[in-house]
Amino acid sequence: MIVKALEPQEYADPLRRAGHEAERQMAFYLKRAFGEDARKFVFHNLRLERKGEVAQLDHLVLHRYGLVVIESKSVAGQVSVNEHGEWTRWWNRQGRGMPSPVLQARRQLDLLLSLLEDHTTDLMDRSLLGLKQRTFAGVRRDVLVAISDGGRITRKTDVPELVKADQVPDRVKAIIDQEVEKPFGTFGLTEAEMTRLVAFLRARHTPAEVAPPAAAPPTPAPRAQAASAAPASVRTSQERQAQARPQPEVACRACGSANLSVQYGKYGYYLKCADCGGNTPAKPVCAACGQPARLSKSGAEFTATCPGGHRWPYWTNPA
Incomplete structure (x- = not known):
């Protein structure tokens, strides 16, 4: 129980x-x-x-x-x-x-x-x-x-x-x-x-006290944008990719880096580290029911689905 x-x-x-x-x-x-x-x-x-x-x-x-x-x-x-x-x-x-x-x-x-x-x-x-x-x-x-x-x-x-x-x-x-x-x-x-x-x-049971979030620093006064700077509404493809990418459920087992991409090998999907070149098994676990999930691929996006029917975005490979 x-x-x-x-x-x-x-x-x-x-x-x-x-x-x-x-x-x-x-x-x-x-x-x-x-x-x-x-x-x-x-x-x-x-x-x-x-x-x-x-x-x-x-x-x-x-x-x-x-x-x-x-x-x-x-x-x-x-x-x-x-x-x-x-x-x-x-x-x-x-x-x-x-x-x-x-x-x-x-x-x-x-x-x-x-x-x-x-x-x-x-x-x-x-x-x-x-x-x-x-x-x-x-x-x-x-x-x-x-x-x-x-x-x-x-x-x-x-x-x-x-x-x-x-x-x-x-x-x-x-x-x-x-x-x-x-x-x-x-x-x-x-x-x-x-x-x-x-x-x-x-x-x-006594939960640990969680420190309150730090106060946001004061917003600096706006400054005139240099003529050579790109407009604020324009973002690079790397920035858009970083914002769209979900938080990883695991890190590189060799160096702890989150700079990973999902690859497919002899034993199924795994995570390849761009920093150290190490491999880490991709084994998502459902946060709702605790059951191991399977990955499916659509382009650069990978989705996890557990036997309980829960489905969530797992990873998006960099372009």
Whole structure:
């Protein structure tokens, strides 16, 4: 069951836009797997505050035996983990170190558990005729790091938390099955506890404050136009093309540039970067229903259509 949906976002920065695209992809997979499951509760972009600290959870699955925090990472190239547990993101044959997203997800989970423990008496039942307070000590806690389906993983040490996005639902089900198969006596949340936890997390979500838009600078006084300047109503073909082009849903996976054109190759449509020459798969995802869409071409214009019937302009190639 989807308790908190993923809010649509618009980002001018290509990297942040790619990150949100990874979250949309993950939200689609979780909806397909658990959207109609009344015993598994899914939260997207859950932001919680505790004593001045903030936990920003990309995705959270609450199940009968505990919690799974899922961190989405946009990795269109390659991510590697060496024998020392150090992470590197690769693109265009160049590597750059990155903080461990597994440790990041664990810190978010720790803060979430601390917040829940602050409210143990409100959230958990009492047992043994009301004489003993149940706690969160037995709650199972797991983290998963999901990279984009098009990314590649290289590991020189075992990192069981690191998976492709499409593998996450099966991994969550496997976690739950491990608890089901344990002998009688395994800790499990009661129906009443689950209900209280869902209501508590929904109520404690605190959206980040959005800074008000900066005031527009004062309009300068009009100046006489030089005789050699082109009239204001006349625009170059490049300017008209830039204005007509929709915002890209992805950026170049090699350099982050938005200077792209859609091309067709052996594996279907892809985006060609004019800045670095790199290729990026063209995989539009519907903002309305989260389903992957297919591209169709009409001249220089490309349109995306999803199985739900939604249709939108995807890209216009430069002239």
